[in-house]
Amino acid sequence: MASLVIESDWILPVESPAIRGGFLVVHSGRIAHFGTDLPDRYGSWPRVRLTGGAILPGLINSHCHLEFSDIESPLIASEPSAAKSTNGGASMVRWLGKVMARRQALIHSGQDLERIKKDATLRGIREAWSTATRLVVDNVTAPWSADWLEEALGGFFANERSDLIDALVCGEPILVRPCVELVDVNQARGHQTWSYAQDLISRNADGKSTGVYQGPIGLAPHAPYTASKPLVARALETTIHPAGLISMHLAESLEELEWIEQRAGPMEDWIRPWIDTQHELEIGTIDEHLRLLSGSHRALIAHGNYLSDYQIKWMANYRDRMAVVYCPRTHKHFQHAKYPANQLAASKVPLFLGTDSRASNPDLSVFEEWKTACRLFPELGPEYWMAACTFRPSAFLGLESSVGTLRVGSRSVLTWVPLGQASVVTQEALWEAMLGAKEAIPLEMFHSLRTFPAR
Ligand SMILES: [Zn+2]
Structure with a gap:
């Protein structure tokens, strides 16, 4: 059962306000928790910190x-x-x-x-x-x-599967x-x-x-x-x-x-x-x-x-x-x-x-x-x-627990939007930066997920 805690500059569920500097906890392909705090029970789980972008629903x-x-x-x-x-x-x-x-x-x-x-x-x-x-x-x-x-x-994924990818997908x-x-x-x-x-x-x-x-x-x-x-x-x-x-x-x-x-x-x-x-x-x-x-x-x-x-x-x-x-x-x-x-x-x-x-x-x-x-x-x-x-x-389409949502309990098939070096501090600036982003990629393909060691 693969688990992972992701710290991210931004988490943007879309249907609720963006979270700056938040935590996303995933367990066997489902979202267990997200927010500005990290409950103690997840403290010992493998953790990665992603910088320079935002996590969105798929x-x-x-x-x-x-x-x-x-x-x-x-x-x-x-x-x-x-x-x-x-x-x-x-x-x-x-x-x-x-x-x-x-x-x-x-x-x-x-x-x-x-x-x-x-x-x-x-x-x-x-x-x-x-x-x-x-x-x-x-x-x-x-x-x-x-x-x-x-x-x-x-x-x-080619041959790039890892525990971190398995936790997400x-x-x-x-x-x-x-x-x-x-x-x-x-x-x-x-x-x-x-x-x-x-x-x-x-x-x-x-x-x-x-x-x-x-x-x-x-x-x-x-x-x-x-x-x-x-x-x-x-x-x-x-x-x-x-x-x-x-x-x-x-x-x-x-x-x-x-x-x-x-x-x-x-x-x-x-x-x-x-x-x-x-x-x-x-x-x-x-x-x-x-x-x-x-x-x-x-x-x-x-x-x-x-x-x-x-x-x-x-x-x-x-x-x-x-x-x-x-x-x-x-x-x-x-x-x-x-x-x-x-x-x-x-x-x-x-x-x-x-x-x-x-x-x-x-x-x-x-x-x-x-x-x-x-x-x-x-x-x-x-x-x-x-x-x-x-x-x-x-x-x-009645698929809220499968795709298109960033909610506790839904599948963690999510999006990573790289925002470059620009420092983004407000929600308005975040949307503006996303409009200037070159691409959106599957979160599991973000390079840090493949190179960062689990804690
Ligand atoms: Zn057509």
């Missing part, structure tokens, strides 16, 4: 597609397009075309698609963990396997919550994605989590232009149970709105060849999908860039089950209109942070998303945005 990425983690730099959305772009030269349709072309090229290259997807997923998990992410809500498509997630464990250093993508642009696609989702659900019939895999399987009707109302309704029926989760891209681009509301705009040329009459008859508006999702156990709305003031106010009635995930750097990539963060915050609609994928984002660091959101919406404050990627999504 970070949560509420929207990602790990399968694209082998893309080195984001696919360009803003080249001149034959299709008329509706916002500032960036086109979601152009970008979607590139994502699909990339996938088609992989399929036709004769390479082992399963191997490529597996490697990309493992690379994404390692990247997420190395930037202090402890939970990823991941949209998955066929082929995919829960077994891949366990293989990711081999990439952690018992079990998995990162968790993945998969949501299977559903698309029914035509009957064949609908059947294919639905039966694949059913297959994965039946393999995890008890809904249990094992290792990195965080069960039960969630469902991800892709978007209103690819998932019909009946498909969303079926997904809701399947996930209406404790721990059920739906994730859906909604109100992401003007092109999407133009298509689903008027059957017009650049999306038409792109999607028309794929869809059948049945699908077209059942395309839902944003209002209709919001109404459907309000009947979910838990629904994550990815992006919501173009949710109206009225829709946001309406959603406030369902804040126990509907949340919106803002992906700040992906939002910038597509040059969307100003994000409705202030309206969402004012209506107290749960707002979380996500990275989306490396197809629209340079990396998978939630900490960088936090910094970007803080810069773009300073009026909401750094605490608000840090809550959006720690204890708030954790509470929404």
Whole structure:
């Protein structure tokens, strides 16, 4: 049973005030105590002193597609397009075309698609963990396997495990919550994605989590232009149970709105060849999908860039089950209109942070998303945005004892933010210094934990 006392310049639980010069006591991967004092009973436990940084809860990425983690730099959305772009030269349709072309090229290259997807997923998990992410809500498509997630464990710590790391991390250093993508642009696609989702659900019939895999399987009707109302309704029926989760891209681009509301705009040329009459008859508006999702156990709305003031106010009635995930750097990539963060915050609609994928984002660091959101919406404050990627999504998903919290009894999968040489003496200065920090790393990877001898 490994135990450890960590003295740190700063301990920042986020949901309570920062502690300067505090003690954090961990025992077999759980937090036993934290505060300005160290109770006598821990006096003889191994102790390390960490300087020049702050300890925070682990970070949560509420929207990602790990399968694209082998893309080195984001696919360009803003080249001149034959299709008329509706916002500032960036086109979601152009970008979607590139994502699909990339996938088609992989399929036709004769390479082992399963191997490529597996490697990309493992690379994404390692990247997420190395930037202090402890939970990823991941949209998955066929082929995919829960077994891949366990293989990711081999990439952690290398041969650097020590008693100190063991005291902090018992079990998995990162968790993945998969949501299977559903698309029914035509009957064949609908059947294919639905039966694949059913297959994965039946393999995890008890809904249990094992290792990195965080069960039960969630469902991800892709978007209103690819998932019909009946498909969303079926997904809701399947996930209406404790721990059920739906994730859906909604109100992401003007092109999407133009298509689903008027059957017009650049999306038409792109999607028309794929869809059948049945699908077209059942395309839902944003209002209709919001109404459907309000009947979910838990629904994550990815992006919501173009949710109206009225829709946001309406959603406030369902804040126990509907949340919106803002992906700040992906939002910038597509040059969307100003994000409705202030309206969402004012209506107290749960707002979380996500990275989306490396197809629209340079990396998978939630900490960088936090910094970007803080810069773009300073009026909401750094605490608000840090809550959006720690204890708030954790509470929404019912995972407070596992990830995203720094509380007595919760798992000690925590974050270390190096603050350099600057002397930080107030809580305000601490947030300011964090905004200038270069990175966030898993606490167990802080070099002092590997080099300091236990007392
Ligand atoms: Zn996405």
